[in-house]
Structures are given as C-alpha cells and as structure tokens.
Amino acid sequence: MPTSSEHKTVQARIMTYAQNVGWTVVCREEAEKRRGGGLSLFYDDLLDAKVREFNPRYADAEGALLGQFRHLHADIYGNREFVEHLRNRGKFFDHEEKRERDLILIDYDHPERNVYEVTEEWSFHNGHYGTREDIVFLINGIPVLMIECKNATRDEAIALGIDQIRRYHRETPELFVPQQLFTATDAIGFSYGVSWNTVRRNIFNWKDEEIGKLEAKVKSFCAIPQMLAFLKEYIVFAEKDEELQKYILRQHQTGAVDASVSRALDPKRSRGLIWHTQGSGKTFTMIKAADRLFRAPEADKPTILLMIDRNELEDQMLKNLASLGLGNLEHASSIFRLNKLLKDDYRGIIVTMIHKFRDMPAEINSRSNIFVLIDEAHRTTGGDLGNYLMAGLPNASFIGFTGTPVDKTVYGKGTFKTFGCEDDKGYLHKYSIADSIEDGTTLPLYYQLAPNDMLVPHETLDAEFLSLAEAEGVADIEELNKILDRAVNLKNFLKGKERIEKVAQFVAGHYLANVEPLGYKAFLVGVDREACAFYKQALDRFLPSDYSAVVYTANNNDSALLKQFHLDQKEERQIRKSFGKLAELPKLLIVTEKLLTGFDAPLLYAMYLDKPMRDHTLLQAIARVNRPYENEAQEMVKPHGFVLDFVGIFDKLEKALAFDSNEINAIVKDIKLLKALFKSKMESIAPEYLRLVESNFNDRDVDNLIEHFRDPERRKAFFREYKEIEMLYEIISPDAFLRPFIDNYSMLAAIYDVVRKAYTKRIQVDREFQRKTNMLVQEHVGSYGIGQVQQVVKLDANAIDIINAQSGGGATKVINLIKSIERIAEEQSDDPFLIAMAARAQAVQESFENRQTTTAEALEKLMQEVEANEVRKKEQAEKGFDGLTYFVYRTLLDENIEQAEDVSRQIKSAFVEYPNWQKSEAAMRELRKKITFAIYAQSDDLDRVTGIVDALFGLLEKASRI
Known part of the structure; x- marks a missing residue:
C-alpha cells in the first residue's frame, strides 16, 4: 500500500x-x-x-x-x-x-x-x-x-x-x-x-x-x-531575566480564569479556592482573572486586590502587570496607603501584601464589587490577618489561589473553610500534580535517601519535628524556622563539623558523577544560614570555589562567618541570572530560605536536602526541581527532578506530606522503583533484541538487524523501548546496581546505533544518545567493529564494483547505497538531477521498508540509479549543459516535449536573466512566465505545462533547503 x-x-x-x-x-x-x-x-x-x-x-x-x-x-x-x-x-x-x-x-x-x-x-x-x-x-x-x-x-x-x-x-x-x-x-x-x-x-x-x-x-x-x-x-508578554517573553495561557489556566470571574460575579456566592500545582502558571492566571474582572461590565467599575505574600513576588507581580499594559493600577506599599485607597473608594487594581491589613478598621469599604484574589492562600489568611481582611471588606468576594493541595489536617477549617466552603469538593478549580505531570507542565520527581551514617536518627527527627503538633500543616518557611530553632538536638546533629564535611564530600562527588555529566545544576539546602556558610567552606575543599555560591538574607548583626557571604542586590541578581544559564557559573547554590519559593530555574535538576521540612514547605521546596527544560543547541531534554535526602524525611513520606494518598503518590517516587523498572526491562524486554546479535557484530549480524527492522512499526517499538531503558540508565548511573547490566546495556545501545544509522535521519529535537550512554557507547561500541552501516561510496564509474565487493548482505548494501545517494545530493545541492535521484532513492527505501520490494529488487533499482547517473554525466558533458539545464532537458524528454534541447537552452537563458529569482517574488513570477511560454510553444496542453513547471520549481525549492 x-x-x-x-x-x-x-x-x-x-x-x-x-x-x-x-x-x-x-x-x-x-x-x-x-x-x-x-x-x-x-x-x-x-x-x-x-x-x-x-x-x-x-x-x-x-x-x-x-x-x-x-x-x-x-x-x-x-x-x-x-x-x-x-x-x-x-x-x-x-x-x-x-x-x-x-x-x-x-x-x-x-x-x-x-x-x-x-x-x-x-x-x-x-x-x-x-x-x-x-x-x-x-x-x-x-x-x-x-x-x-x-x-x-x-x-x-x-x-x-x-x-x-x-x-x-x-x-x-x-x-x-x-x-x-x-x-x-x-x-x-x-x-x-x-x-x-x-x-x-x-x-x-x-x-x-x-x-x-x-x-x-x-x-x-x-x-x-x-x-x-x-x-x-x-x-501575554512578560519580562523574564531582562528579556521579553511571550506565553499563551493553557487550558487549565483559561478554565480557572473563567471560573474565577464567574464566581466573583455570582450574586449568591462569594468564595472560591483554586489549586493549581507549583510551576503551572498560577501568577498569570491571577493576573488575567484580575484583568477580566476589571473590564467586566457587570462588575461596574470594581476594586480588585491582588494579594501577594512576599516582597519578591510583589515586585514580580508589578513588573508582569506593567508589561501587560493594564491601566488603573496602584501599588499599596504601606498600611497607610492601602487604607487610604480603600477609604477613598479607589476603582482599579491594587497590588499589596496580606500583612498590610493588620489593624485595619472594620468595614473600611462595604461595597460588594470588591474582588480579592489571594496568592498562596493556604498560608496568607490564617489567624488575625485573615480576620482583619474579612472584617475590613465584609461584602467582598474572595478567591484563594494555592500551589499546594489542602492538607488533611485542615479539612473543615482554615483555608478550606475560608475559600472552599461553597464547593462540594473544596475546590472551585483544580489542576493537580498528577494533571501537571501528565501534561508535561511539570516533571515527575524521584528521591533517594543518603547513606545511613549521614541521616538524622529516626528518634530525633520524630521527637523534635515530625511528631510535633505545631509542625503539622506548616505552610511558611519562617514558621518552619521557628520550629527548627527549638529542635536543639536535631540542629546540632545537622551542623556537626564532621557530618558537614562528610555530606559536602558526598554532595561534591554525586554532583560531579551524576548531575554535571547531564549538564544540569543543583541546590544544597542547609538547615539555617550558619549551616549554609559551613557548607560553602566545606564544598570549596572538594569543588572549585566558583562552582558554588551562598544565597541567604543578610542581617546587620550577623556574625563574621555569616557576613563573609553577604550579597548586595546586584550580586544576588547576577547569581540568580547566571545560575539559570547553561554555560555560566555557579553550578550549585547553597540556600536555606531564599529561592525555595517562587524561584524558577529550569536548569535546576537536583536538590540535596539537609533541612527538615514537611507539608506545604516541603512541597514548595522540592517543586523547584520539577520545571521542564529543553536546550536545542545542546540537545538536552530534562527527564525529571531529583531529590537526595540527607535528613530522612522521605523515609516517612506519609507523615511528612499530610495530603491525600493519591496526591502523595503523584508527588515523588523512590528511585528504587526506577531501579526495579530498569532491571525488569533488561530482563524481560532487552533479551529479544540481544538475541538478534549472534557473532559479536560481524557483517552478518548487521545485515540481520537491518532486515529484522525493515518494518517501521517494529522499528518504532524498539526505539520506544530502548529510549525508556536509556532514560532509566541516565537517571540511575553511576551506581553499583548497574554493574551486572553494563555489557547487555552497551550491546543494546550498539543495536540501536546500527538501526538508527540505517533507517533514520537525525532529528534536531532528539539526539542519538543521552550523555552518560554516549560515553559508554564510545567506550564499548568501537570494540564491536561496527562500521558497515553508512559506508558512503563515491558515486562514480567504480561505485557498482565497490558495492558488490563490500562485506555484508543485500540489506546492508541497500542502506549504504541510499545513504551514498543522499550524501552526494546534499554535497551538490545545486544539481536538481541529484536531488531528484535522492527522492527516488527515498521512495525505494520506503518500498523496501514496507516489504513491497525485495532486497534484491531494491538493490537492483539503486544500481540502475547509479548507472543512470554515470550515463547522464557523460551526456551532460557532451552537450555542455550545467546541472540545471540537463535536468530540465531530461524532464522535457520524459514528458515528450518536442525540441527539448532548444527549449532547455531557452529556459537556461531565462534563469540567467533572473539570477535573483530565489530572492524576489517579482523575478520568480517573470521567470515562471518565461519558462511556461517556452514549453507551451511545443505543447498546447496548458495544464500539463503548468504541472511540469510546478514540479520543476518544487524540486528547486527542495534543493535550496538542503
């Protein structure tokens, strides 16, 4: 077919x-x-x-x-x-x-x-x-x-x-x-x-x-x-890292915007909770909802408050709003300014922070067309601040946005009660972690526990952190830090001098072996600022000093040790920017609070976690490593995020993440599962492919592989299975676990190399091998002596004899001839005859792959192409034609156009007359007209002539892209 x-x-x-x-x-x-x-x-x-x-x-x-x-x-x-x-x-x-x-x-x-x-x-x-x-x-x-x-x-x-x-x-x-x-x-x-x-x-x-x-x-x-x-x-357009970026809101975002606007304008309901998981574009969703509400006629000149929970996010929100060109925008930078705007009945969008509502008078504005959109609602409206807000704006509508699900400890109270009380399942709109991973909006996360001698003793971790009632549902890092300040034994263990040295050495070794070869960057999260400083000093003994940098908040009364790593705003901004770029240092940031929320660096792949965290704080922190990353030039596609746990938090995952179990299962998975999956695939799937190689890759093996994978569907299935196995290897390697599989895995990679070279052209968005596999292939595959595929033959009078003399079977020769024809067409892309010849060779390959043509028939057709090319070179030389003129001549002969030689010369003259035909639409039109008239003089079938001209220019256009 x-x-x-x-x-x-x-x-x-x-x-x-x-x-x-x-x-x-x-x-x-x-x-x-x-x-x-x-x-x-x-x-x-x-x-x-x-x-x-x-x-x-x-x-x-x-x-x-x-x-x-x-x-x-x-x-x-x-x-x-x-x-x-x-x-x-x-x-x-x-x-x-x-x-x-x-x-x-x-x-x-x-x-x-x-x-x-x-x-x-x-x-x-x-x-x-x-x-x-x-x-x-x-x-x-x-x-x-x-x-x-x-x-x-x-x-x-x-x-x-x-x-x-x-x-x-x-x-x-x-x-x-x-x-x-x-x-x-x-x-x-x-x-x-x-x-x-x-x-x-x-x-x-x-x-x-x-x-x-x-x-x-x-x-x-x-x-x-x-x-x-x-x-x-x-x-939407927004500035990111001082560069203009363009985005489109995705379906979950537009759905949430529609739901928010509808709820805000609903006269009977005034609450709503939107959970869009970390990294799924929640900020733009909020901004667009505010924009839509401001412009909605039914809102009748409203006041819209965009409530942010951190200075850093407030600045970013203002920049995004400015880049969107929204009018009627005010920044309530102080309690006084916010009170004045509300008392004066300002109509427009106000950006402010939740703490600006402290001690606000009751009923400062009782209008009903006030709409409050609150970011990170799970932590910004608890306690007194939430009460001030609700009392100050008694008739307002409140839409809460959160990047983490409502945890089990607060069902029926807190965030759930404040925002989710008017929806059956608590959410006005939901885009879960599982949804996000399925869509590719965020990546799956895998974790691994550090060696036991570095982990916090279970009893200490449990007594001073995991079992504390006040630690349940902890939603803010500042709140978390207060809890950890009281965990004396826990902190002393984490900051022990010998342990810091051991962890730093382990982190350095792991980064150099596991992360740097992939091209990505990492975070080391210390328990507090002092721990960060200790880790910087220790890491500098195992890594070049410019590999790492410390980012934390500076205080005037800091110790000499802490002041050693203070950064001014400009320095911090430059470090953030450089960290997000592939070729720039630093490669590893040491942090404890800053950058654990709101920082988006897709190059960040690994997190070395040495700070006890749980619930919302843990979820927000590890979400830093789940951002997708792609680099076309380096051909990098980030597969997942990775957390190496030096505390032991993930050993108690059900306790550390107090969310519904189906949500926990979507958040992080033990890397042991990937090892089990790799082992299963190598034992159940790889053998059927390994059996295809019987003699350590001699020419017969190569020919058998080419024959076996002629079927495109069979080939596609192998590529899919191999790429899954390869990705698992990349994630796990290096690891002693892989030692029993190395020989078979490298053989599988060699099979892939043969089949890929035989049947596919390289696609820009996918590379031959991932980085660690590539090193393995270079080390092992050369020893197999594979060279039979893609042996490009010079297409001259000796080509057929050379092909016949080659080792290997007919299938290998078919592939090598096709590659040879494609190569010469690329090298001489100004010769339409060779371009057409390559197209015919591609048709032979498709017929060969679909088993419409036998190996012998395919080889015979390709040999005929080589012979025809030799004949045409002689005839072309005899007539003194260049490649273009000869191609036109042969096309006209094949179409039974009379006076083909004279017409070809006329067409050549037309090309000479319009040398800029590829750069000028006007010249192109005139050239087509002259060519059409030249051929039409020998044929009264205009449709046929038009078809010939279209085919000619189609081929020339194809040639220009090679």
Missing part, C-alpha cells in the same frame, strides 16, 4: 473541519491573487475595507496602515506591537474631532461582523528565504494562526513539524509579525504554542474530551469564539 500524503491525511481534513465551524475556505490561487501574487502578508483590500467599516472616521490613504505594519520589527517586539493592534489598542487621528481614537481591527463584541477565512500553501519570500505554510487562518484579512501538517506514518512527525516552524522563524520572521499562534499535527497529536516561543516546555498538547480525534481537536481549538479569546485575552 502506498503511503498517504500529508495533504490527504491531515491538511485536507483540517480545511474541511475548519469550514464546518465557520471558516470560509479560500483556494490557494485566489489567496495568492488577493495577496498581490504573494507579496503581501495580508488580504490588503479586505483589511482596508474592514478598517473603514469599523472606524467610520478613519480617513488615512489606502495602504497607509499596511505600510505601518510593514515597518514593524520582524521580532517579538514587533509581534507585541501587532497584538496591541489586534486588541484594538492601535490609534488613528480623527481629523473632524482633532483627537486620537482607538483603531478597531476585530469586532469582538459582534463577532458576526468579522470575516473568517482559511487557506493552504501560504507562501512567502523575503528576498533571502522562502517559506510555505501548510494552512493559515485569517480574520479580516489578517493571518493569525498557522498549522503545520505532517504524515502520521512518519516517526517523530510532530517534532519535525515544530522544527520546521522554528526554521520559519529563523528564515522568514516577517511572517510572525501578524501571526500569533501555531499548531503542528500528524492527525493524532495536536501541539500548539505562540509565535516567538518555540521552546518545548512552552508547546502544549491540546486536549479535547474526544481523546485522539483530530476532528474534535480542530473544531474546538479553531472554533471562532476560542480563536477570538486567544487573541483578545490569553496571549
């Missing part, structure tokens, strides 16, 4: 589904015509007409607005400016009234007035590179969404689609000034993100109730109300 094309399996179906939900299909030819032959990024006439319809006083000359858009920078800043226009915040001058007005591009209040269109094969050339997007959606002539379609039968189809989108950004960034969203789909998966952010952790899977159905996903994602919501509400 021939494989289906991308267009038939995916692209055409998406066009149909889009039409079903209200988008008008515009054929490619019509779309190109409306874009002035592909020169414009817009449907100019429609956009101009809609601007004048929505803005009756708009009187600028036709094309003025488009000229303005074309001058926007082709980068994220130009894109942000365009978003402002899409949200109708652009301006035009009203000459009659002598003032500026908002420029309406999209009518969000009356969606039926907009024009919704979809087209395919959207091509654009910027003078250097050309791009063709599979599907583009337009509103009022403005392209807002592009979809990259891939064939579901291709391995890593969506990964390849994302790679293409990245390339489009690099080569034709102009496209992504107006375009805001992208998706990549292979008819099974449906990944989406926003332009100018193609990092893996910010590309998400669109979920629909009808799991796996392309139709349901397209119809829900591309639904007109959904698309308008994306554009108007759910694309």
Whole structure:
C-alpha cells in the first residue's frame, strides 16, 4: 500500500473541519491573487475595507496602515506591537474631532461582523528565504494562526513539524509579525504554542474530551469564539531575566480564569479556592482573572486586590502587570496607603501584601464589587490577618489561589473553610500534580535517601519535628524556622563539623558523577544560614570555589562567618541570572530560605536536602526541581527532578506530606522503583533484541538487524523501548546496581546505533544518545567493529564494483547505497538531477521498508540509479549543459516535449536573466512566465505545462533547503 500524503491525511481534513465551524475556505490561487501574487502578508483590500467599516472616521490613504505594519520589527517586539493592534489598542487621528481614537481591527463584541477565512500553501519570500505554510487562518484579512501538517506514518512527525516552524522563524520572521499562534499535527497529536516561543516546555498538547480525534481537536481549538479569546485575552508578554517573553495561557489556566470571574460575579456566592500545582502558571492566571474582572461590565467599575505574600513576588507581580499594559493600577506599599485607597473608594487594581491589613478598621469599604484574589492562600489568611481582611471588606468576594493541595489536617477549617466552603469538593478549580505531570507542565520527581551514617536518627527527627503538633500543616518557611530553632538536638546533629564535611564530600562527588555529566545544576539546602556558610567552606575543599555560591538574607548583626557571604542586590541578581544559564557559573547554590519559593530555574535538576521540612514547605521546596527544560543547541531534554535526602524525611513520606494518598503518590517516587523498572526491562524486554546479535557484530549480524527492522512499526517499538531503558540508565548511573547490566546495556545501545544509522535521519529535537550512554557507547561500541552501516561510496564509474565487493548482505548494501545517494545530493545541492535521484532513492527505501520490494529488487533499482547517473554525466558533458539545464532537458524528454534541447537552452537563458529569482517574488513570477511560454510553444496542453513547471520549481525549492 502506498503511503498517504500529508495533504490527504491531515491538511485536507483540517480545511474541511475548519469550514464546518465557520471558516470560509479560500483556494490557494485566489489567496495568492488577493495577496498581490504573494507579496503581501495580508488580504490588503479586505483589511482596508474592514478598517473603514469599523472606524467610520478613519480617513488615512489606502495602504497607509499596511505600510505601518510593514515597518514593524520582524521580532517579538514587533509581534507585541501587532497584538496591541489586534486588541484594538492601535490609534488613528480623527481629523473632524482633532483627537486620537482607538483603531478597531476585530469586532469582538459582534463577532458576526468579522470575516473568517482559511487557506493552504501560504507562501512567502523575503528576498533571502522562502517559506510555505501548510494552512493559515485569517480574520479580516489578517493571518493569525498557522498549522503545520505532517504524515502520521512518519516517526517523530510532530517534532519535525515544530522544527520546521522554528526554521520559519529563523528564515522568514516577517511572517510572525501578524501571526500569533501555531499548531503542528500528524492527525493524532495536536501541539500548539505562540509565535516567538518555540521552546518545548512552552508547546502544549491540546486536549479535547474526544481523546485522539483530530476532528474534535480542530473544531474546538479553531472554533471562532476560542480563536477570538486567544487573541483578545490569553496571549501575554512578560519580562523574564531582562528579556521579553511571550506565553499563551493553557487550558487549565483559561478554565480557572473563567471560573474565577464567574464566581466573583455570582450574586449568591462569594468564595472560591483554586489549586493549581507549583510551576503551572498560577501568577498569570491571577493576573488575567484580575484583568477580566476589571473590564467586566457587570462588575461596574470594581476594586480588585491582588494579594501577594512576599516582597519578591510583589515586585514580580508589578513588573508582569506593567508589561501587560493594564491601566488603573496602584501599588499599596504601606498600611497607610492601602487604607487610604480603600477609604477613598479607589476603582482599579491594587497590588499589596496580606500583612498590610493588620489593624485595619472594620468595614473600611462595604461595597460588594470588591474582588480579592489571594496568592498562596493556604498560608496568607490564617489567624488575625485573615480576620482583619474579612472584617475590613465584609461584602467582598474572595478567591484563594494555592500551589499546594489542602492538607488533611485542615479539612473543615482554615483555608478550606475560608475559600472552599461553597464547593462540594473544596475546590472551585483544580489542576493537580498528577494533571501537571501528565501534561508535561511539570516533571515527575524521584528521591533517594543518603547513606545511613549521614541521616538524622529516626528518634530525633520524630521527637523534635515530625511528631510535633505545631509542625503539622506548616505552610511558611519562617514558621518552619521557628520550629527548627527549638529542635536543639536535631540542629546540632545537622551542623556537626564532621557530618558537614562528610555530606559536602558526598554532595561534591554525586554532583560531579551524576548531575554535571547531564549538564544540569543543583541546590544544597542547609538547615539555617550558619549551616549554609559551613557548607560553602566545606564544598570549596572538594569543588572549585566558583562552582558554588551562598544565597541567604543578610542581617546587620550577623556574625563574621555569616557576613563573609553577604550579597548586595546586584550580586544576588547576577547569581540568580547566571545560575539559570547553561554555560555560566555557579553550578550549585547553597540556600536555606531564599529561592525555595517562587524561584524558577529550569536548569535546576537536583536538590540535596539537609533541612527538615514537611507539608506545604516541603512541597514548595522540592517543586523547584520539577520545571521542564529543553536546550536545542545542546540537545538536552530534562527527564525529571531529583531529590537526595540527607535528613530522612522521605523515609516517612506519609507523615511528612499530610495530603491525600493519591496526591502523595503523584508527588515523588523512590528511585528504587526506577531501579526495579530498569532491571525488569533488561530482563524481560532487552533479551529479544540481544538475541538478534549472534557473532559479536560481524557483517552478518548487521545485515540481520537491518532486515529484522525493515518494518517501521517494529522499528518504532524498539526505539520506544530502548529510549525508556536509556532514560532509566541516565537517571540511575553511576551506581553499583548497574554493574551486572553494563555489557547487555552497551550491546543494546550498539543495536540501536546500527538501526538508527540505517533507517533514520537525525532529528534536531532528539539526539542519538543521552550523555552518560554516549560515553559508554564510545567506550564499548568501537570494540564491536561496527562500521558497515553508512559506508558512503563515491558515486562514480567504480561505485557498482565497490558495492558488490563490500562485506555484508543485500540489506546492508541497500542502506549504504541510499545513504551514498543522499550524501552526494546534499554535497551538490545545486544539481536538481541529484536531488531528484535522492527522492527516488527515498521512495525505494520506503518500498523496501514496507516489504513491497525485495532486497534484491531494491538493490537492483539503486544500481540502475547509479548507472543512470554515470550515463547522464557523460551526456551532460557532451552537450555542455550545467546541472540545471540537463535536468530540465531530461524532464522535457520524459514528458515528450518536442525540441527539448532548444527549449532547455531557452529556459537556461531565462534563469540567467533572473539570477535573483530565489530572492524576489517579482523575478520568480517573470521567470515562471518565461519558462511556461517556452514549453507551451511545443505543447498546447496548458495544464500539463503548468504541472511540469510546478514540479520543476518544487524540486528547486527542495534543493535550496538542503
């Protein structure tokens, strides 16, 4: 069975589904015509007409607005400016009234007035590179969404689609000034993100109730109300590490925003609790809920309080709000300022902290359209502060946000009673740890206990910490520190001089062997600031001093030891920034309180925990290591987070985390489970593959592997199993546990190496091996003498004799010939004949893999290709043709075009006349016209001629990308 094309399996179906939900299909030819032959990024006439319809006083000359858009920078800043226009915040001058007005591009209040269109094969050339997007959606002539379609039968189809989108950004960034969203789909998966952010952790899977159905996903994602919501509400820009970033709110975030706004405006209910697990974007959810409430007509000019629990987060919240351009914003930096704003009946958004409510007068403002959104509600509203807040604003609505679940010790009271009393299960909206891990929003966590001689004695840990009633449900690190200050024996043990030295040596060794080879960074968490200072001194004896840095709060009356590691704000800011960058030091931060909440560093992989923690504080701390990380250049994809416990907390996990058991099971897992899983896979799955190698990788073994894995499904299953085993090895290694498996594992890696080289092209988003496996492969695989695969042969008159003389069977020769043809096509990418030859070789490989062609037949076809190439080289030399002219000549002969040689020379002259045809749309059009006329003079079938010209340019475009 021939494989289906991308267009038939995916692209055409998406066009149909889009039409079903209200988008008008515009054929490619019509779309190109409306874009002035592909020169414009817009449907100019429609956009101009809609601007004048929505803005009756708009009187600028036709094309003025488009000229303005074309001058926007082709980068994220130009894109942000365009978003402002899409949200109708652009301006035009009203000459009659002598003032500026908002420029309406999209009518969000009356969606039926907009024009919704979809087209395919959207091509654009910027003078250097050309791009063709599979599907583009337009509103009022403005392209807002592009979809990259891939064939579901291709391995890593969506990964390849994302790679293409990245390339489009690099080569034709102009496209992504107006375009805001992208998706990549292979008819099974449906990944989406926003332009100018193609990092893996910010590309998400669109979920629909009808799991796996392309139709349901397209119809829900591309639904007109959904698309308008994306554009108007759910694309946000924010500064991070002094760089502008663009994000899209995910489905759990938009669901929580909708739920928050609905509850706040509900006249019968005024409470709600939202649990969105750490690292899932809770801050943006709060900000967008505040923004929506402020603009809601039903809210009737409300007051919205954004309550933060730490200075650090307050500063970040203000920066984010400023970057979103929200108006009517006040910072209540003092109790006096907050009281004044509320007494004066300020209408707008107020950012403040919970402690500013201390001693606030009762009923300072009794309006009902006051909405209080409280961050980390599990710890900010307990006791007197919560009472002051509720009494000061008796008729307000209160929505609590928390990054941790409600613990079992406070069901029916505290946070649960304050916010969750109006919902059956306590939560207005929930995005659990398990949900987050399943979506890839956060990573799974694994822990390991340190050797017994470093762990805190059980009786001491239990008596002075775990069994204390006041430690149950501890929600704040300051509160935790007060409890630990009374744990004298516990602290003395943790800070013992000999133990500090032993732990520091162990941490240094573990980091160098387990973490640094993966490229990641680590935290060492000391019990207090003095312990941090001790650890810094000790670590410097085992690691270069610039590998580590201490970050803690400085006090004026600190001891000389503590003052030794004080940092000013600038130094601390630089350390934070450098820690988040791959190639910069430090690699290990020593902390005790600072950075354990709110600090987001995806490069952070390991936490060496030497501070007793539990419940919310423990959950918040270990969540620092669960952030996804991807680095395309280094080909790193972080698999999970890791905690090495020097206290013994995780030995008493049920006691340390007082949450529902199903939530605990989703939080952290013992690394022993991974060892058991690795052992199971090596004993049950690996043997069936290891049996395929009988003679320590001689040429017969290699040929058997190539033959065995001809079936793409069988190959895909092996790659999946191998990658799971490899990831387990990477997590566990180095460890004495692995010693009995090393030989078989390295053999399995060698099998993977052979099959990968034979059948796959390297994909940018996935590397050959993870780092530790790569070292093992370099050490062991060379000893097997594997060299038969990818023996590239020079394609000359001797090629066939060389192939026949090679060791190995027919399957190996088939693969080597295909690789040889592909290599020469890459090296001579300006020769269309070789590009076409490589395409035919690829077709032979697909037929060979699908067993439609025998090994002997595939080898014979490839030999014929090599022979034909030798014949054409002689004929080309005799006629004095270059590669392009000869290819045109052969194409015309194959199509039975008369006077093929003369026509070929005419076409060559046309290419000489338009040397910039690849950089200029105008030159391209003229060139196509001349070529079409030259061929048409010898044939009266215009459709046939057009097909020949399309095929020719399609191949030339492909050649330009090699």
